[in-house]
Amino acid sequence: TTQLHKSITTVPEAGLHGLHGLMSRLLKTADRREFIKISQAVGMGFLIMGAIGYFIKLIHIPVNNVLVG
Template identity: 60%
Template sequence: MADQLKEIAEIPRDFLREGTQFLHRCTKPDKREFIKISQAVGVGFVVMGTIGYFVKLIHIPVNNILVGGA
């Protein structure tokens, strides 16, 4: 019983220790790294938006054919 309580008490302690280690390893990105990340995110937005636009463009006529034919 006491062993189980110790194991349960260690879970938050381990979480806090690992969290502080993670925060100490994190660094703020420099300007070059920030620009690269921003460009990658921007390209992702454009690609996903383009895919969504073409899916919608194809979906509208197909939907009209299915609904209009019924």
């Protein structure tokens, strides 16, 4: 039973070391350049999605008027 106990406890320890490395990589703070790059990507995403939504709405208004009226 001691061999089984050792094998059960060594697996989580190895997993915790990997988890610690993952968490340290994920929790690092972004530097100024990385923050600006991410902000620009998010801003472009908002603009593109807004433009797509605007044009879809613009197309559906006349189509809806033809169907209803």
